[in-house]
Amino acid sequence: MRSALHPYHPIIYVRGFAATQGEIEDTVADPYMGFNIGSTKTRVAWTGDVRRFFFESPLVRLMSDHGYKDVFVEGDDLVAAEHHDRPVPYRCIVIYRYYDEASNDFGDGETPPIEHFAKGLGNLILRLRDKVCANKANDIDPEACRVHLVAHSMGGLVCRAFLQNPRLGSDEARRAVDKLFTYATPHNGIDMRVVRNVPGWLSFGDINNFNRERMAEYLDVPRGDDVSVVKGFPAERIFNLVGTNPRDYTAAGGLSSWAVGEASDGLVCIRNATTHGPDSQGKEVTSPRAFVHRSHSGHYGIVNSEEGYQNLTRFLFGELRVDGMLDIDDITLPLEVQKAKEAGKPIRASYQFEVSASVRGCQWQMTRREVRENSAIFRTFADLFPGRAGSGVTTGHSRRPHLFSVFLDWDKSLKRRSSKSVSFAVDLKVLVPDYEVDGVMFLKRHFEGGFILRRLILIEVFPDANSQAGCRIKYGFQEMNPGKPGILAQTRGIEGEARGLAFDIPIEQTARPGLHGRLCIEARPWS
Structure with missing residues (x-):
């Protein structure tokens, strides 16, 4: 059952980890637990320069742009307070204040286990559902009521524990969850330079919540299995926003950033910040994700960023x-390397793919993956061509790099454009690898940072009620x-799906080293 209010469901924000009692007390002293924190600073690309940019906070922007309201009235939380009968709007933002009972002021100063927080989330969802359904102005049936979960860091693990572990909350509450958006969540735990996997015995501040064996317990995953696998909730309904800027994470005087390393947001390694699992049809998929040059938190943090807000909404x-x-x-290989290969010399090469995606009318990149930000996609030759012996015809299917997931809003675009379309651009780069010939680096004609291929591809989508995905597409x-896509895409249905369109854009670079392939685009109705 779908509500006429879809997709503007109530939003529950679940904050991240607080290690010390002082951090817990600071957390509970804030009504919005950080969701109201904005920023006036942003880094200019990778240079480290700073420019002034006013981002009011996700809370304020959701209120001003989308008409959301909070639930605080005359000093009370309308959802938490049982005795109030004041109406709660459907388009509301609720803060899950799970650290209250761990504070000295509102609780007993003892921090409950993460399982307790997960159960509490389920209780909050049902209480919120009852409150919004009791408001006759919402005209919503309980079976049609849904909520969005938005979580930062450990908050994403609280949400996953509730969604995945049948012992933590009710199925009734789980069915009410429409989508989960995670900022910088360590879905596969936390690793450091000196030790892989946070030790299970490190119980200070419950930091062992990020130990994989401990995670397997509360996520209801067999010990030793991949804890980033989602079960019991469609993996495509979870979005992972991944930070790639460790330098601006100043926790512990910068020690955390050093300990975790460059390929991180200063606390969570890039490789650990994503999920995958079965979709609603049982097919194994990666969850949609985006990569932004933001740190785990702070003035340059991932939550209080325009990039985060654009992906969220x-x-x-x-x-x-x-x-x-x-x-x-x-x-293809450079001619000299190809001759060495044909002469029987061993050749080694691996490839890095850089990509960014930008939506028309928005100055921010939805996602950006670059070598200099340690977020580029990496594939070995064997990854791309499993079982292939030479440089001739492929003997197996290439392992296709997933470049981006972009979500588009018809309504926002149609108000601005007479063309009644939405457009975005994809900047795709395949870097020249460091070839190794017979154990020696091949440096002839080598220029650091060179590209095998670079294309800026423009895609424009027009609404079309007669189409399988509700659209038709041009590219260029x-x-x-x-600035203008002009080629009408020859679309086809997506195999195994009743709705959705796919089409291929030829990508070629004939000079050596070169590349021959296709950018495969899949478009599906969303929400």
Whole structure:
């Protein structure tokens, strides 16, 4: 059953980890537990320069842009207070204040286990559902009531524990969850330079919540299995926002950032910040994700960022999902390297793919993966061409890099454009690898940072009620027709899906080293 109010469901914000009693007391002293914190500073690309940019906070922007309201009236929380009968709006923002009972002021100063927090989330969902359904102005049936969960860091693990572990809360509450958006959540635990996996015995501040064996307990995953696998909730309904900027995470005087390393947000390694698992049809998928050059928290943090807000609102409220995968048929070697290979010398090479996606009308990149930010996609030759012996015809399917997931909002675009379309651009780069020939680096004609291929691809989507995905699509290349896609895509249905369209954009670089392949675009109705 779907409500007429869809997709603007109540939002529950679940904050992240507080290690010390002082941090817990500071947390509970804030009504919004950090969701109201904005920023006036942003880094300019990778240079480290700072420019002034006013981001009011996710809370304020949801209120001003989408008409959400909080639930605090005359000093009370209308959802938490049992005795109040004041109406609660459906389009509301609720803060899950799970640290209250761990504070000295509101509780007993003892921090309950994460399982307790997960159960409490289920109780909050049902209480919120009852409150919004009691408001006759909402005209909502309890069976149609849904909630969005938005979580930072450990808050995402609290949400997953509730969604995955049948012992932690009721199925009735789980069925009410529509989507989960996670900022910088350590879905696969926390690793450090000196020790892989937070030790299970390290109980200070319950930091062992990030130990994989401990995570397996509360996520209801067999010990030794991958704890980033989602079960019991469709993996495609979880969005992972991944930070790639460790330098601005100043916790513990910068010690955390040093300990975790460069390929991180200063606390969570990039490789540990995503989920995967069965979708609603049982097919194994990666959860949609985006990579932004933000740190785990602070003035340059991932929650209080425009990039985070743009991904959040498009995932929650957007109407079209577009994914891009790169199918590679062949990658050719430089002529000298090819001759050495034909002479029987062993050749080694691995490939890095950089990609960014930008939506028309928004100055912020929805996602950006770059070598210099330690977030580029990495594949070995064997990854791309399993079982392939030479440089001729592929003997197996290439392992396609998933480049991006972009969520588009028809309504926002139609108000601004007479063309009644939504557009985005994909900047795709395949870097020249460091070839190794017979154990020696091949440096002839080598220029650091060179590209095998670079294309700026423009994609424009038009609403079309007669289409399988509700749209038709044009594409083009910036170097051929700047700013205007002009080629009508020849679409096909997505195999195994009743709705959705797919099409291929040829990607070629004939010079050596070169690449022959296709950018496969899949578009599906969303929300």
